[in-house]
Amino acid sequence: MTPQRLVSVLGQEQVRAISRRYFVSNGFDGALTCIGVVIGAFLTGVTDGQIVVKIGLGAAIGLTTSGVWSVWEIERAEKLAELDRIEDAMLTDLSGTAVERDKVIARGINAVASGLGPLVSIVVPLLPFLAVGSLFTMLTATATSVALGTGILFTFGSYMGSISGQRWYVAGVRMALAGVAVAAVNLLFGG
Numbered sequence: 500m501t502p503q504r505l506v507s508v509l510g511q512e513q514v515r516a517i518s519r520r521y522f523v524s525n526g527f528d529g530a531l532t533c534i535g536v537v538i539g540a541f542l543t544g545v546t547d548g549q550i551v552v553k554i555g556l557g558a559a560i561g562l563t564t565s566g567v568w569s570v571w572e573i574e575r576a577e578k579l580a581e582l583d584r585i586e587d588a589m590l591t592d593l594s595g596t597a598v599e600r601d602k603v604i605a606r607g608i609n610a611v612a613s614g615l616g617p618l619v620s621i622v623v624p625l626l627p628f629l630a631v632g633s634l635f636t637m638l639t640a641t642a643t644s645v646a647l648g649t650g651i652l653f654t655f656g657s658y659m660g661s662i663s664g665q666r667w668y669v670a671g672v673r674m675a676l677a678g679v680a681v682a683a684v685n686l687l688f689g690g
Contacts, residue, residue, distance in 0.1 A: 518612035529617030548631025562617035570613035649678035
């Protein structure tokens with residue numbers, strides 16, 4: 500794969516749209532998972548920020564692997580089906596052609612985007628726990644982490660709202676409310 504071919508495939512609206520969906524959908528899952536993990540750690544009395552980071556990184560590894568692997572397999576099936584339809588319409592075998600190579604590149608782009616969503620949305624909210632004892636207490640690290648996770652959700656919603664012509668701030672608030680809901684349910688039933 501040449502850099503020019505990669506840029507060309509990245510320029511395709513369908514590839515960007517699918518990648519965007521996977522990134523936001525799996526990032527949404529990652530942010531909510533992180534909020535649940537950090538509140539759960541706080542409520543169970545964890546006093547070491549490094550332990551919260553390790554638990555959170557375990558979740559990040561799991562969701563990132565899930566995102567990459569599942570989308571790699573899902574998109575493999577979808578791209579093969581698309582290629583079969585094109586071959587049937589053209590009455591020719593497209594094995595080894597630019598069309599087939601572009602489908603493989605698109606699958607890789609989609610899988611990477613799918614994995615990056617949860618990785619980013621878990622790692623960023625975990626950062627305050629690296630400073631527990633110097634800048635943060637466990638309580639302030641937890642609150643900051645929840646705020647960061649909710650902020651990421653707001654950003655996802657705002658972005659999706661802006662590309663769909665909705666009021667970006669309304670879409671952002673709607674998505675951020677999920678983070679608030681997860682925090683509230685954890686505090687209500689976890690304590």
